[in-house]
Amino acid sequence: MMKDFSFQNxxxxxxxxxxxxxxxxxxxxxxxxxxxxxxxxxxxxxxxFDKVVSKLGDLKVYEYDKVVPNPRxxxxxxxxxxxxxxxxxxxxxxxxxxxxxxxxxxxxxTKADVxxxxxxxxxxxxxxxxxxxxxxxxxxxxGSEMDQSAVxxxxxxxxxxxxxxxxxxxxxxxxxxxxTYTVPPYQTACGSVDIMAHTIDTKYFSRxxxxxxxxxxxxxxxxxxxKWAPVAMVEPDNYEARANLLWAAAWALNSFMTCGVQQxxxxxxxxxxxxxxxxxxxxxxxxxxxxxxxxYILNEETxxxxxxxxxxxxDIDQSIPVMDAAVKAIDMMEDLFYNTLxxxxxxxxxxxxxxxxxxxxxxxxxxxxxxxGFVDLYPEDVxxxxxLCL
Amino acid sequence: MMKDFSFQNxxxxxxxxxxxxxxxxxxxxxxxxxxxxxxxxxxxxxxxFDKVVSKLGDLKVYEYDKVVPNPRxxxxxxxxxxxxxxxxxxxxxxxxxxxxxxxxxxxxxTKADVxxxxxxxxxxxxxxxxxxxxxxxxxxxxGSEMDQSAVxxxxxxxxxxxxxxxxxxxxxxxxxxxxTYTVPPYQTACGSVDIMAHTIDTKYFSRxxxxxxxxxxxxxxxxxxxKWAPVAMVEPDNYEARANLLWAAAWALNSFMTCGVQQxxxxxxxxxxxxxxxxxxxxxxxxxxxxxxxxYILNEETxxxxxxxxxxxxDIDQSIPVMDAAVKAIDMMEDLFYNTLxxxxxxxxxxxxxxxxxxxxxxxxxxxxxxxGFVDLYPEDVxxxxxLCL
Numbered sequence: 001m002m003k004d005f006s007f008q009n010x011x012x013x014x015x016x017x018x019x020x021x022x023x024x025x026x027x028x029x030x031x032x033x034x035x036x037x038x039x040x041x042x043x044x045x046x047x048x049f050d051k052v053v054s055k056l057g058d059l060k061v062y063e064y065d066k067v068v069p070n071p072r073x074x075x076x077x078x079x080x081x082x083x084x085x086x087x088x089x090x091x092x093x094x095x096x097x098x099x100x101x102x103x104x105x106x107x108x109x110t111k112a113d114v115x116x117x118x119x120x121x122x123x124x125x126x127x128x129x130x131x132x133x134x135x136x137x138x139x140x141x142x143g144s145e146m147d148q149s150a151v152x153x154x155x156x157x158x159x160x161x162x163x164x165x166x167x168x169x170x171x172x173x174x175x176x177x178x179x180t181y182t183v184p185p186y187q188t189a190c191g192s193v194d195i196m197a198h199t200i201d202t203k204y205f206s207r208x209x210x211x212x213x214x215x216x217x218x219x220x221x222x223x224x225x226x227k228w229a230p231v232a233m234v235e236p237d238n239y240e241a242r243a244n245l246l247w248a249a250a251w252a253l254n255s256f257m258t259c260g261v262q263q264x265x266x267x268x269x270x271x272x273x274x275x276x277x278x279x280x281x282x283x284x285x286x287x288x289x290x291x292x293x294x295x296y297i298l299n300e301e302t303x304x305x306x307x308x309x310x311x312x313x314x315d316i317d318q319s320i321p322v323m324d325a326a327v328k329a330i331d332m333m334e335d336l337f338y339n340t341l342x343x344x345x346x347x348x349x350x351x352x353x354x355x356x357x358x359x360x361x362x363x364x365x366x367x368x369x370x371x372x373g374f375v376d377l378y379p380e381d382v383x384x385x386x387x388l389c390l
Numbered sequence: 391m392m393k394d395f396s397f398q399n400x401x402x403x404x405x406x407x408x409x410x411x412x413x414x415x416x417x418x419x420x421x422x423x424x425x426x427x428x429x430x431x432x433x434x435x436x437x438x439f440d441k442v443v444s445k446l447g448d449l450k451v452y453e454y455d456k457v458v459p460n461p462r463x464x465x466x467x468x469x470x471x472x473x474x475x476x477x478x479x480x481x482x483x484x485x486x487x488x489x490x491x492x493x494x495x496x497x498x499x500t501k502a503d504v505x506x507x508x509x510x511x512x513x514x515x516x517x518x519x520x521x522x523x524x525x526x527x528x529x530x531x532x533g534s535e536m537d538q539s540a541v542x543x544x545x546x547x548x549x550x551x552x553x554x555x556x557x558x559x560x561x562x563x564x565x566x567x568x569x570t571y572t573v574p575p576y577q578t579a580c581g582s583v584d585i586m587a588h589t590i591d592t593k594y595f596s597r598x599x600x601x602x603x604x605x606x607x608x609x610x611x612x613x614x615x616x617k618w619a620p621v622a623m624v625e626p627d628n629y630e631a632r633a634n635l636l637w638a639a640a641w642a643l644n645s646f647m648t649c650g651v652q653q654x655x656x657x658x659x660x661x662x663x664x665x666x667x668x669x670x671x672x673x674x675x676x677x678x679x680x681x682x683x684x685x686y687i688l689n690e691e692t693x694x695x696x697x698x699x700x701x702x703x704x705d706i707d708q709s710i711p712v713m714d715a716a717v718k719a720i721d722m723m724e725d726l727f728y729n730t731l732x733x734x735x736x737x738x739x740x741x742x743x744x745x746x747x748x749x750x751x752x753x754x755x756x757x758x759x760x761x762x763g764f765v766d767l768y769p770e771d772v773x774x775x776x777x778l779c780l
Contacts, residue, residue, distance in 0.1 A: 004406025016394025216610035224603040
C-alpha cells in the first residue's frame with residue numbers, strides 16, 4: 001500500500017534563453033541589497049559576473065566569492081556576518097550546487113539567533129526563517145534550485161550534513177540552459193550522474209510501494225539523462241541536451257517523484273563519507289559507488305526492480321530473464337559512466353586506498369549502525385562495497 | 391526550438407487516506423469562517439458533509455449548495471454576496487471540478503470591486519485577489535485542485551468562459567482517493583477522459599517543439615489513465631487505481647507538462663460549445679469529439695505525432711508503419727472510451743442533432759474565426775467534426 005504524502009513546491013522558475021531578463025523584476029520586489037554568492041575566477045573571467053550585475057539594475061551588489069565544492073561551515077558563518085553587517089535583503093547564488101547550498105546556508109544563518117551554521121546543522125530542525133533566495137544555476141546537477149535542502153561540511157570534524165526546511169527553498173530560480181554550454185565534460189558527466197542518483201538512490205530503488213504514475217515518470221526521468229548526457233558531452237552547446245539535463249536536475253530533487261515514498265539514500269550516505277574525507281566531486285563518487293552497490297545487493301529479491309531499469313531505462317529486451325536483465329542493466333550503467341561519460345572508475349584512480357574504509361563505513365552507518373534502504377547496509381557491507389570500488 | 395517558459399505551482403497537497411485530518415491545521419491559519427461549496431443531495435446523504443464539518447473543529451461553516459455542472463454566473467454572484475455579508479474568510483470546495491470552479495469564482499468575486507462575476511470573466515485579466523481557496527476533490531477529473539483557472543457559464547448568453555490567475559490557485563488541496571470510491575462508473579469514465587484530454591488536447595498534440603523529458607512524461611501520464619481507468623470501472627474501491635487517477639488528474643493541469651508549449655485546446659473549444667448549448671457532461675463531450683477530431687486531422691504531416699501515442703501509450707508494435715499505427719491508435723482510443731469505459735459514442739445518443747452546428751462552430755472559432763492548434767480549424771472544419779460525431 002502506498003504511503004500518504006504531502007507535496008508543495010513554491011519555487012518560481014523562469015526557464016530559457018532569456019531567463020536572466022526576469023531577474024530585476026522578481027528580485028527588486030524583495031529589497032535593494034543583494035549578496036551575490038559564487039566561487040572561482042571563471043565567473044569573472046567569463047564575463048558572467050558582469051552580465052548578472054548588468055541585469056540587476058539599481059540593486060546594490062555585495063560579493064561573497066568563497067564558494068568551494070562541499071561548502072565549509074566557517075565560510076558560511078562569514079557570509080552571514082556580511083549579510084547582517086550590511087543589512088542585506090536577499091541572496092543570489094551563481095553557480096552549481098555548492099553555490100546554491102552556500103547561499104541557502106547563509107540566508108538561513110543570517111535570520112537565525114546563532115552565529116555558527118553548525119548549530120543549525122546539529123539542531124536538525126526544519127528551517128522556517130531565511131533571507132529570500134534566488135538562484136542562477138550554471139550547471140545541471142544537484143537540482144538544489146527547486147529543493148529545500150543544502151549540504152554543509154564541517155572542516156574540523158570532516159562531517160558533511162544537510163540542513164532543510166521551507167525557508168531554504170529558493171523563491172525564484174532563473175534557469176538558462178545556455179549558461180551550461182561552457183560546463184567542461186568532466187563536470188557535465190558528474191552532474192549527469194548526480195541527476196540520475198537523485199532518482200535512483202532516493203526513490204527508484206526503495207522497498208516502498210510506489211505509485212504507478214510516479215514510478216513511470218522516474219523511468220522517463222532516468223531515460224532523459226541517459227539520452228542527453230552523452231549528447232552534451234560531445235556537443236556542449238546543444239540546447240536541447242542542456243535544457244533537458246537542467247530541467248531533469250530540478251525535477252529529480254523537487255519532491256515530485258518522491259511522493260509517497262520514504263526517501264532513502266544508501267549511495268549518498270556512502271558518498272558523503274568520500275566527499276567529507278577525500279573531498280572528491282559528489283557525482284564522481286556516486287558514479288564509482290552506484291554500480292558496485294547494485295552489484296553487491298543484487299539477489300533474487302532485488303533483481304526485479306533492477307531489471308525494471310534494464311527494460312524501461314536501458315531498453316533491454318523484455319524477453320531477457322529478470323536476473324540476466326538486472327546484470328545487464330548494471331553493466332550498461334558502468335559503460336555509461338566510465339566509457340561514454342569518461343569518469344575514472346576506481347577509487348584508486350583518485351589515489352584513495354582502503355586505509356580509512358572501516359572508519360568511513362562506521363560513520364556512513366551513523367548512530368544506528370545501519371544505512372536503512374532498498375537493502376539495509378551494515379558497516380561490514382559498506383566496507384565490502386568500498387572494496388569493490390578500489 | 392523549444393520556447394522559454396515560466397513555471398510555478400504553489401498549491402500544497404495532502405494526499406492519502408488521512409488527508410482530511412490536515413484540514414483544521416491548515417485552514418485555521420486563515421481565519422474562522424468557511425464557506426463550504428458543494429452541490430447535490432449526495433454530499434449530505436452520504437455522510438460526507440458531516441464528516442467534513444467534524445474535521446473543521448471550531449471553524450464556523452456557511453453553506454453554499456448551489457453547485458451544478460457548468461457553474462452559472464448568477465449562482466456565483468449569490469455566493470460572493472454571502473461571503474461579503476458574513477465576512478467569510480475562506481472557501482472550501484467539496485466535490486468535482488464544478489464545485490472547485492464555483493469556489494474559485496466566488497473567492498475571486500468576493501475580493502473584487504464588482505458584483506457580477508461576468509464582468510471579471512469579460513475583463514480576461516489574471517486574478518490577483520481572492521479569498522484563500524481549499525479543495526477536497528471527490529472525483530478525479532479536471533485537476534482544478536492544483537490549477538489556476540475555472541470555467542463559468544453564462545445562462546443568458548450560453549457562453550462558457552474561463553477565469554484565471556495566481557489568486558485562484560488553491561492554497562491547499564486535501565486529496566483522499568477513498569472519497570472517489572463512490573464515484574459511479576459514468577462519472578469515473580467521464581473524469582478519466584477529461585484527464586487524458588488535458589494532456590492530449592493542450593500539449594501532446596501541438597506544433598511546438600516539446601522538451602523531450604516532458605513529452606516522455608506526457609506519454610506515461612496518458613498510459614497511467616489508460617491502465618487504471620478500466621480498473622476503477624470494475625473495482626471502484628481499488629485504492630491504487632483511484633490514487634493514480636486522482637494524482638494524474640492534478641498533474642494533467644498544474645502547468646508542469648505544458649512547460650515550453652503554447653497551450654492549445656481544439657477539442658476543448660468545440661466541447662465548450664456542446665457544454666454551453668446542451669449542458670452535456672464535459673468528459674463525455676470530449677470522449678465523443680476527440681477520436682473524430684483526430685481522424686479528421688490525420689494526414690501525412692500529423693501522423694507521426696498520433697503514431698507516437700500508438701507506440702508509447704497504446705503499446706502498438708514499433709514495427710507497424712506510422713500511418714497504420716496512427717489509425718490504430720484512434721481505433722484503440724474509441725474502443726477505450728466507448729467499450730471499456732462504456733460511454734455513448736454519438737451525439738445523437740444524447741439527443742443532439744445538427745440544427746445548431748453552424749452556430750456552435752462559429753462560436754467555437756471565436757472572434758478570429760479560427761481555432762488555432764495542432765491543425766487550425768475553421769468553422770467549416772468544426773461543422774464537419776460535429777457531423778462525424780452525430
